[in-house]
Amino acid sequence: MSYCLITLKKYGELIRRELDRRNLLNGSFRIKAEEKHLILPINRELTKKELSTLSKIDLTIEQSFSDTLLPTKFLPKSHLDVLQECFSEKELDLTPRSFDTIGDIVVIEIPEELIDKKEAIGSALLTAHSAIKTVYAKAGKVEGINRIRPVEFLVGEKKTKTIYKEHGVRLAVDITQAYFSPRLSEEHSRIANKSKDNEIIVDLFCGIGPFAIPIAKKVDAQIHAIDINPGAIALLEENIILNKLRGTISPYCGDCRKVIDKYKLENVADRVIMNLPGYAIDFVDVACKTLKKEGGIIHFFEFVGGENPEKTIVEDISRELEKNGRKIDSVHEVRKVRMSAPRQWQMVADVEVI
Ligand SMILES: C[S@@+](CC[C@H](N)C(=O)[O-])C[C@H]1O[C@@H](n2cnc3c(N)ncnc32)[C@H](O)[C@@H]1O
Numbered sequence: 001m002s003y004c005l006i007t008l009k010k011y012g013e014l015i016r017r018e019l020d021r022r023n024l025l026n027g028s029f030r031i032k033a034e035e036k037h038l039i040l041p042i043n044r045e046l047t048k049k050e051l052s053t054l055s056k057i058d059l060t061i062e063q064s065f066s067d068t069l070l071p072t073k074f075l076p077k078s079h080l081d082v083l084q085e086c087f088s089e090k091e092l093d094l095t096p097r098s099f100d101t102i103g104d105i106v107v108i109e110i111p112e113e114l115i116d117k118k119e120a121i122g123s124a125l126l127t128a129h130s131a132i133k134t135v136y137a138k139a140g141k142v143e144g145i146n147r148i149r150p151v152e153f154l155v156g157e158k159k160t161k162t163i164y165k166e167h168g169v170r171l172a173v174d175i176t177q178a179y180f181s182p183r184l185s186e187e188h189s190r191i192a193n194k195s196k197d198n199e200i201i202v203d204l205f206c207g208i209g210p211f212a213i214p215i216a217k218k219v220d221a222q223i224h225a226i227d228i229n230p231g232a233i234a235l236l237e238e239n240i241i242l243n244k245l246r247g248t249i250s251p252y253c254g255d256c257r258k259v260i261d262k263y264k265l266e267n268v269a270d271r272v273i274m275n276l277p278g279y280a281i282d283f284v285d286v287a288c289k290t291l292k293k294e295g296g297i298i299h300f301f302e303f304v305g306g307e308n309p310e311k312t313i314v315e316d317i318s319r320e321l322e323k324n325g326r327k328i329d330s331v332h333e334v335r336k337v338r339m340s341a342p343r344q345w346q347m348v349a350d351v352e353v354i
Contacts, residue, residue: 011058012038029069079124103162104133122154146229147179177231202269205276208235216247284320295354
């Protein structure tokens with residue numbers, strides 16, 4: 001708690017200098033900025049005469065007592081703690097609590113109302129988290145065939161590439177070159193835990209390898225990893241070298257439909273990974289083609305809305321399998337991966353297909 005002076009922001013610096021000259025500033029507390037005012041901590045109650053001298057600079061100056069000033073040695077736990085000093089209550093309410101951390105790079109969604117304050121939010125993230133080196137703002141939706149999100153540089157080191165660590169694997173990620181989401185971390189390890197030694201696995205939309213690398217780290221499987229984006233395949237190749245793997249990964253750059261034909265990958269797979277939600281349904285024929293004749297497992301990711309997304313995703317893939325002369329033998333697991341839009345989920349269905 002400290003006595004303080006409330007002054008208009010435009011006179012704040014003049015008043016601060018005057019208080020400093022008279023040794024009246026309380027150095028144990030931080031100066032707090034509100035929308036129009038500065039709150040300056042002082043080390044004792046000022047006399048009427050002292051106040052009237054200061055009111056020659058700011059007519060509206062007021063003396064008060066505050067218990068909301070932050071101590072100088074205060075270590076912020078989050079960007080919100082840092083912003084408390086310069087954001088209004090409304091701005092703090094609008095500031096996002098969560099963001100994606102990929103290695104030492106943060107990608108945050110800035111609400112429309114705070115566009116003018118985006119650099120302040122970025123700087124607050126750098127101040128609050130010493131491990132963060134760079135902050136980007138989302139600049140649009142994940143788009144295009146390569147599924148890359150446009151981003152806008154805000155503050156920090158000007159770089160787009162970093163090393164992301166999860167479940168004992170290291171992944172080189174470049175947020176401008178290929179899709180990657182840390183929100184799928186649990187899925188990456190869940191599918192690795194289901195994979196077995198000696199399996200042949202086809203990852204139809206492998207990206208930088210967040211499924212293929214943990215699988216090959218855990219089991220001695222042979223993984224065919226396909227992606228249409230050369231940037232993703234270049235990062236996958238780096239990631240194969242970065243990690244000590246038990247299994248083998250063969251990267252292929254191209255449209256999975258053409259790759260399966262060109263490299264004779266028909267009837268080979270015990271397990272197929274299909275993480276291209278929104279479009280995976282159009283590639284069920286490719287999964288059927290690469291799956292062994294006697295059957296195997298498909299991990300099918302899709303965006304699903306409605307009352308019963310668990311039922312819908314199974315019905316959707318089942319319909320498509322039957323068009324391709326296959327059917328579901330059993331459903332191993334169906335789960336919600338994450339909310340992708342209001343009342344819409346990214347879902348995954350693990351189905352045994354014959
Ligand atoms: C949603 S991302 C998932 C990547 C990766 N599995 C992951 O979880 O990070 C989908 C990927 O599919 C790739 N892709 C899109 N169409 C493709 C196609 N026809 N054949 C192969 N890859 C494709 C994109 O380049 C992108 O990297």
